[in-house]
Amino acid sequence: MKLLRCPINGPRPVSEFFYWGEMRAMPDPNVADDAQWADYVFNRNGAPGIKKEWWHHMPSGVWFVVERDTERDDVKRTYLYGQESA
């Protein structure tokens, strides 16, 4: 089973985690036009690449960011939100 390193709890089997999906920046709802908003709500970047994703360690409730090569399923690094530089 794949291992994933939770920044707080360390490496655990991926079955202990919940995958939310790729992080997407919400456009300002008051500025975005309908098309831009629909693009944000529905469209995804489905092509392989190194993506920033939201993952959640269920037993501890920790949300964190995973940078992962989705083609090789290879985790580059994980960190708490906002601590990217750390």
Next chain:
Amino acid sequence: MPYRLLRFALSSKHPEPRMFRSHDSLKSSYDVVIIGAGGHGLAAAYYFARDHGITNIAVLEKGYIGGGNTGRNTTIIRSNYLTPEGVAFYDQSVKLWQDLSAEFDLNLFYSTRGHFTLAHTDSAMRTTRWRAEVNKHLGVDSEVVYADDVQKACPQMDITCAGNAPILGALYHAPGAIARHDAVAWGYGRGADQRGVEIHQKTEVLGIDVEAGEIKGVTTNRGYISTRKVLCAVAGSTPRITQMLYIRTPLYIHPLQAMVTEPMKPWLDPIFVSGSLHVYVSQSARGELVMGASLDPYEVQNTRSTFDFVEGLASHMLDMFPFLSNAKINRQWAGLADMTPDFAPIMGKTPVKGFYLDSGWGTWGFKATPVSGKTMSYTVAKDENHELIRGFTLSRFKDFKLTGEKGAASVGH
């Protein structure tokens, strides 16, 4: 012993011609380029040639014929969908399926087995009735049955599912069928090839050439082709192609895994699907149980296998069929499912003139092979979305007009 097998014994030399020609090089231009030599791409090529007289076509395949989800799915064919769009589309597909073997003169082992979608909760029973009523209204043979009917159809099954999820009833869809998946691609491939279509294996698309919003050509690892029409039928690889054109889609890619037992003497006639237990199973003509579960929980664009999948599916299989404890799993594998937010495909015209999508097949593309070929060839030939796919256009998302297949969300098989 059918007479037609005699000739093999009688002729000293193998009497079968080549199914598909091999081509040393690409031509400089084609009327239509189809990306993907899976069932969908080859079916489209076949109907282009047969129904629209378009034969100057290149089908480009990065790997080999039918090597993607066509050769990896669990071959279930049904039309018991929830929305009028879905039902009409798949019903047409099932009708086409039934005559394919004769049409190809190739036995696809299209086998009508009856299909049960099991319901373990009262909310699942509600969805079951919803689908049954919509199906009946649209002339599709589906009905709500109850636990004892399920037990009759499979006397050996533990309908309490080890007490974990007692079966309350099911959606019974008599036309539910299975078929020999690879042969479908071969049949369409041969039919297209015989009509002049060129199938190029080991040919990868590297770029697509667009000018003023119109398709001009395609760059491949074997050279440049000029064309004005490109049909993209590459399932899990669709985003790689649309990315080349800066077309945004809702497609996201998760692996879908499957596994198969060692052959055993036939005992399981119908196809069973359980949403709650994430199981779908049928027995192949070879005697293997072919099984699948739900999508992998996260995005991956390769076909690696996981052990979690086998553990979960094995456990739920034994809940339903405890007597399989000694049956052995021979092999597991995976395919890439191109999922959409409303569980309906994305087909037809796109913002780029001359570029057409046949995608969003998620976990249910195999059964749509004939009708997608028919409707996409029409759509490309006429540059007008076929009426059967008007509910499936890419534009429905920006218009917030989703197609409600999601209402019946369960294992999508």
Next chain:
Amino acid sequence: MNAPLRTSPLHSAMSKLTSQWKSINQMQVATGIGTANEEHEKLKSIALTDLSHRKRCGLKGANAEAWLKSIDIEPPAGINQWAPLGACSLIARLASSEFLLEDNVGQNYADRVRTQLGRGAPGVTPVLRQDAEIALAGPRVNELLLQTCSVNFTALDLASRPIVMTSIIGVSVLLIPGAWRGAPLYQIWCDGTYAPYLWDQLRKIAEELGGGAVGLDALFAENTQ
């Protein structure tokens, strides 16, 4: 009006087994299961018992640590660590900014903190802790955990007083490894509504391995003195 009775999430599971009860912290606690000999045999393999009667309270938030210090409670420095509190209570730091206090019999840190915190303070949120707590002890406990949990507990350094938040047979748990008469001991906290399921499964496997449920006295006699 006399104080109402608390009920352990494992009460009905225990009442199927036990004969001896005693009221501790207004809760009926199973002090003995079967004969002393039977319990003695189980202790040679794996013994489980219910510790849900212990009083506990929780708090979390950016200022939780500072607030605790302000009332003279020293929380553990490292994340996912625990520290002893007074004679025989403990305080655990869950992840970085959440804390769990648990009193052993006769202590009252939990009540005190709960009362002092009330509806919370700036940057400090009270967390109601109604966990079930199971104690697992005995020479074969690690085999039981290997069959139910993916964490390699034998690799932990007990000196660093670690706590582990993980999943056992599908239930999220908080776990503190320790020792009991030279054998491994684990305290496991989980949501009380999952506890009957978790308890039954662990007990069945423990029984297969020659152990089983015991009363509180068999493991923590001092608690009921």
Next chain:
Amino acid sequence: MSKRLPAVAGEWIDRNQPIEFTFEGQHYSGFAGDTISSALHAAGVHAMGRSFKHHRLRGILSMANHDINSMMQVGERLNLRADVTPIERGMNAIAINTRGGLRADRLAIMDKLSAFLPVGFYYKAFHTPKSFFPKWERTIRNASGLGEIKFDTPRIKTPKRYDFCDVLVIGAGPSGLAAAIAAADAGADVVVVDENARPGGSLTFQRGADAHVDNARWELISAVRSRRNIRLILATEAAGYYGDHWVPLVDKEKISKMRARSVIAATGAFEQPAVFRNNDLPGIMLASAAQRLIYRYGVKPFERVVVLAANTEGYRAVLDFHTQGVKVAALVDLRAQAESSEFAEKVRQAGVKLLQGYCIYEALVNRAKDHVEAVVVCPISASGNAQPGAALTIFCDGVAMSVGFTPALNLLYQAGMKARYDQRIEQFVPGELVAGVFAAGRANGIYSLQSKIRDGERAGLEAARYLGLGTPIGPVVVPAETSSPTHPYPIIDHPKGKNFVDFDEDIQVKDFVNAAQEGFDNIELMKRYTTVGMGPSQGKHSNMNAIRILAKITGKSIQEVGTTTARPFFHPAPLSHLAGRSFNPERVTPMHDRHVTLNAKLMQAGVWLRPEYYHVSGKSKDQAVSDEVRAIRQSLGLIDVGTLGKLEVYGVDAAEFLERIYTGRFANLKAGMTRYAVMCDESGVMIDDGVVARLADQQFYFTTTTTGSATVYRELTRLNTMWRLNVGIVNVTGHFAAVNLAGPHSRSALQGLADFDVSEAGFPYLGVREGHVSGIPARLMRVGFVGELGYEIHVPAEYGAALWDVLMDAGRPFGIRPFGVEAQRLLRLEKGHVIVGQDTDGLTTPFEAASSFAVKMDKPFFIGQRSLKIIQAKPLRQSLVAFVLDNSYSGATPKECHLVIDRGDMVGRVTSVAFSEALGQVIGLAYVTPELANIGAKIQIRIDGGAMVEATIVKPPFYDAEGARQKSAAIATTKAAA
């Protein structure tokens, strides 16, 4: 006649423990340690099974877990491989896949018919006329399959477990053992796993009359056993390689999921058969199979053997046979050049007839058609063509094939390794390996004993280094093989065919030629068309020869042809072991055993178990439910609502937080009051609802749906991870018990228990209060979900049981009834309340679900608002209406999800429907197209059987329109009395 040899040093059998068993009804005797095949061979039985398609008699091929043609049924156990399955006392083994027994198999005719059944024949017939196919299909299905499933087989639960180590060495042969020792001495915690019952790998059977072998085996094994940080696990298969060094180890009882930090594949190589006409006759086997028979089981494999060789191992096998008293009729060497090793000389000294540059052209079957009787040999040209002109016939009772190997790279492929073909040794060798994975020994292309040991040590040290153990090592050079152990093309054409490449699937050389002719000329297509390698042995003895044949046909190099992907499992694994114990988590509220005592009929709601209704002896479910309903309407009822999600949010930004996540307005909610709340997702779809209570300025307590609790809490914490609002969010779902005490008498029942004012003035409708109920700290909310005066009472979980008892006691004078989900569904329906998930689906907006009242579009922001603005500007898709059937209607009641039909078109569906006793008619909710959604309008519902039922759209709620009953007890009680 027994073929048992005198005791052989190191044999695996215990001659003091005879074991009786039966095969195909005949009694046989073997020894403890025998497999079915070794015991049968010892008893002179060589035909052990029938092949999958042609039903040809087959016997021993490998003795190495690849003998798919001698699989047995033993009671409920199917597809047991006789070559590795130990005999058991009283075991009754029957060959699978026969009709009428092994000897009298009626399907043996298939062999005669095989000329009619070329590759892919089933694609070419049976489909015309269409009407005939089902009959043909039945015939084909019935002929297919291997063993039989016995339906009385019990569910077998196994103790599946996790395990851990630093270095996992797969294979206990010389290189594996050497690797383990090296890694262990560097300080690693090592596990060595091997599928055989004893360690030593090829050293246990490829003795080659060579004393070094015995010594090396003894030294390595004792060195391993003497190290405390090496665990040697035998009779256990490494079933597959999964991400991050995760390797399931399958033994007889269970699976251990081994999490290694590093993996060494010392998996050895599969000996490969030569391909010639009738190469499948019983008596023809791999040289290694014969050697296993001798050295493991003390069984004489043949009396008079012809050895077909193309490598040194063949010469060593000849010496093994010679020393064991097997007459070697001839050594047929496919190679043009003479063998250079010292064994050539020894063979000459043994007086064995050597035919250099010869091949076996075909094998001849005996009169009984069940065994090889002779071989026809002839010279073979440099280009690999047989010259039958100069053929001679050699009589023999067996053939040993030693023409080459293919490495067992399966696990390395699964670990993402790409192999490359090494011309020097004519086999694939590992290419670049993923970090932490190493290969050693034959799997790595190393064959001579000392080199294998050296290569093992190298791998062991590298694995240790990878883990930061041991001392740095320079590049270790392992001498290359002097001669190739493998022949480049051990395949002989024959006009009459029957030269089998794949024994699982009965595929002959011509099948590949024909497949290629039909256009299936790349390895993947060829695999799919011919089904080579698709059988239970997964191509372990057939893929390599298939690749060689395809390369020859297409004129490509083997590297160009490439391999197919090797997927799990290495050997098939039983479902019982994969499933383990099967855990299914289940949740119950703190009042659960009270419900059980009261005969609750439990139902599943997600992971929860909840009372659907309370069974009353002598009453039907419907009666019981309507009694419950009547109790609430007229007097008093109590329902456990502890499964609701329960969340708290604290802090200065608490109100702001709720404003963002819910569609309604909460900043202006007064402390001490509650408000209904709807949650949408980003696309504006209604996903959850509940009640928000403001306990204090900076403290809210709110509920979610039962199924929503976990997901809602999770998403809220994610959102605030981004928003960084100054709030603390707590999920107290499992920490609070909760009930709804409802009915005209609920206040009277509560009065004596509460330590605060519960009067209408003191505790108004939609109010929330904190206090004590009979001494229990509690939060109470005046809610109207079921449409009567009612109190939702939330208490710490540990007091749940006590609360239930207190309320049941207090309610007894009023005839209190516990009620379940069924009754609550009807009660809320009478009030027209929507249930998210039943009256909505995955795409429903609040506008459609008659919930616009809870959506404040003029707020600055809430999740889904922007999408709802877009949707609001479009025509409504559908709208949820309340309907009633005429109270004179006496037909069948419509069911949920029956369709609403208008002029033949689907225009909607029923989402909730029931007969309301209070109203004396059938009431329900349904979606209809907006143009039909007018009060008083008639709609048609199509019920079971197709009949249409007319319903009238009415204004909800159906019951107590002004809501007087839930708002004021006074009205309620008088009405009830009336």
